[in-house]
Amino acid sequence: MSAFWYYVFTLVFFLFDYFILAMGLNIQYGETGILNFAYIGFVAVGAYITGVTGMPSSAGTGQQYILGWGLPFPINLILGGLTASALALVVALIALRRLRTDYLAVVLISLSLVLYDVINNYVPLFNGADGLYNVPEPLAGFFKLTTNSFVPFFAMLTGVVAVIMWWVMSRITKAPLGRTLRAIRDDDGVAATLGKSVFRYKLTSMLIGSFYAGVGGGLIIQFGGSFNPTAWLPGETFVVFAVILVGGVGNNIGLLVGALLVETLLIHLPAFLPSIPGHPGLIEYIDTMVVGVLLMVMLWFRPQGVVPERIRRSPFTLAKRSGQTLDDRAVVVPVAPVEITTAVGQETTNG
């Protein structure tokens, strides 16, 4: 496979992977209004757990890490997602119940920094600053894939995973659960007065979003075969935020567009461009600046994103518009006003 196609499939992988990551953050922030500034931390936990549960025992590998169960794909990937959700459960039970959005954001960004420091410095956990490497390529042995053929294979496999996760997320956001999450995003106080346990719904959103983060992270470590703390600096969270803000908060199709524009075209495509003579690495810095400027421009001129959140029409309205016969739900039951003709007594006890 030529270098060109290698790059193309690498871009395709990141497009699908960031689509998954964006869906996870979107249900938390876009649908529920939770400012999860630690999102990249959940991605990292998913990546590390996927890695160490898929790798054999660390003895003799020159690395230090826990577990080393050698589990096959996709069991290790699912474990990565579930572990990220478990971390979210702990965080939510401590922080989500009592803190409002802005304070929660501060706690979460602190969590991200703590996670980073622990994993970076406590070597026996995930091999410290060196990170994990020689992570097995999933299904490569089964399909007899070479290093070259693995890249397009795994990019397509990630696409299949992304489509499945998109289908699941669409079901969630179209269901009453999704509507309730959006109601909580708009006003959690009002939602609570309508019989909703706001904490329970926010917790659900955190668990689902973190599972997506963990799976997205798990795919990254298996695609690249390595993962270390430089891959998940706390600022990386804002790249995922940029994906959903540019693409369109609350719209799954918008997230794909955001992943294409931000992650694929702005972050990864320039990385393959030749360096500016005399200024190695300058393109990457310009890259980050461009993402920041794009974010500001979008928030100022088009806060709804490239593909805005769409109005979800009911079957009733769609039927009405297309001139079809309305179903039973269209039957109007009039409420007849009733005159009050008798005086009603009232007891009061406070005087």
Add this chain to the structure above:
Amino acid sequence: MPALLAENVTAGYGRTPIITDISLSVEKGTVTTIIGPNGAGKSTFAKAVVGILRPTNGRIVVGDLDITRMPGHQIPRHGVAYVPQNDNVFKSLTVRENLEVGGFAVKGDTSARMEEILSVFTDLDKAREKKAGFLSGGQQNLLAIARALMVGPSVIVLDEPTAGLSPAYTDVVWNQVERIAASGTGVLVVEQNVERALHHAHFVHIFVAGSNHVHGLASEIASLDLAAIFLGRAEANRS
């Protein structure tokens, strides 16, 4: 049996009580209003009734069920609906979605109930697929009331439903409030506009400095020197 009974309710924020020893009842099919100067504890009482604030003393009973210690999110399931004062709709959801969210505490299909409500709130029916944020202030208040009706409440608590509305829309809202009461629901309205409150309500309570200072039939309250009562100059306790 009253639709709502509050006995000696004391509540506030933190350890500071805002209302003390408040008692009142709301009968089925009637409109009861609470009026009083700013800071009298009207909205605080409404919040205590619907479980947003937990009373430190007293009890609140709906029908024959004591809801005093019940978590706020469970109270709507027992027939108590609440319409907050401001920002009371989900602005990014459509009118229909707002109503669906309102009916989520009810088991089973709520679409017939929604159609019934929309047939009464005709302004909302025309805008059912519009985002609530694009409605006028009056329409938003009507939507909040309509949404509260989705659970088929036995008691509905409205916190200043006409605040900031034009006189024309204030009439519309009050007409709907009267219709709701006429259907058998007990309605408790916190209201700033004394004239409106006296005109539309069957019973009126005047809160002053956190206590239920005066109460009685609206016609009786109308004959009192309300300015003196509001300023705390009249000792007009009566029953």
